[in-house]
Amino acid sequence: MEHILYGSLPGIFAVDNPADRDVDLKSYVETYLEEEVRKEALVRNVGQFTRFLEYAGIESGNIVSFRAISQEIGVSHTTIASYFEILEDCLVAERVDPLTKSQTRKKLIRSSKYLFFDLGVRRICADEGIKFLPERLGAVFEQYVGLELIRNARLTGNCKIKFWRDADGPEVDWIIEKHHTFVPVEVKWTDSPDTNQTKHLKTFLAEYKEAKEAYVICRVPRPVQLDKNITAIPWMDIHKLFSMYD
Structure with missing residues (x-):
């Protein structure tokens, strides 16, 4: 259960106080994810990228629609695709492709899923608390197994x-x-x-x-x-x- 909420980063998991874990996770997101992106000039608008991180955290484990996220943030779907590439390049997200081989089915999904590399980081990016509804808990558990x-x-x-x-x-x-x-x-x-x-x-x-x-x-x-x-x-x-x- 703790891995689902706080992830598996050694420096985070070694902290005993749950509130301190959240503070450290937020610091990680702000200093590593956002600052590294800014330092490397990987995106032009860091504010937009920060909003993207929230949606990426919420949609982690789901089949991604670049167009749907682009409409929420107000940028092009190609920009959203490039943002996901940045997460992959920075080893922040794992892309999982679908199995499309079939001799009988013509409507197999061909879009990919993305998983945050750490579920604690995902939760902070998604701005979620530590109390999940049963269906949400099941979805995050699925990501953990993935x-x-x-x-x-x-x-x-x-x-x-x-x-x-x-x-x-x-x-x-x-x-x-x-x-x-x-x-x-x-x-x-x-x-x-x-x-x-x-x-x-x-x-x-x-x-x-x-x-x-x-x-x-x-x-x-x-x-x-x-x-x-x-x-x-x-x-x-x-x-x-x-x-x-x-």
Whole structure:
């Protein structure tokens, strides 16, 4: 829970007082993100970029619409695209591309998602407090799992993290792609998963012969078999997904 609220930066996480953590996170955003951008002359209007950071924090983990954000801020969609490139270049955001391969579906989403590298920094940029509604908590937990998948993928090598979504409905939060195989992963903020949460995983397994197993990452204390090829696992066991497919 603390990682979801305050992130994983060592200097922040070592601080005991939550209020002091927020002060340090705000200082990080102001001095590093905004000052570094100003110093490097990466953008002409730092005020606009600061507003962009707020929207980027709010939209972190969602499929991004450059045009929608541009209308909110009052700049061109190409400027918004360049701002996201700056976040990538500064290692502040991770871009996650969709899986677009399909022999049957014509409406797979092709736009990318962006994840802030640290959830504490994301929360401060988005100007959010520490009390989340259940649905928001689930969305941020999904981002946490996504970041952990990305980090483990880099450590493992020859591995990519994607997502899958059809405009008509079916979607899977994360896809591990390795050695021409797919491992679909759904994320749920629950400690009692059931088969109702496996519908889209079953759809994916049925449509992609490259996928043999699927997982629900949640808050169960130990693995739980939900279906023939679908297992719920604790979020602490994310790294085990990669050792299974070495």
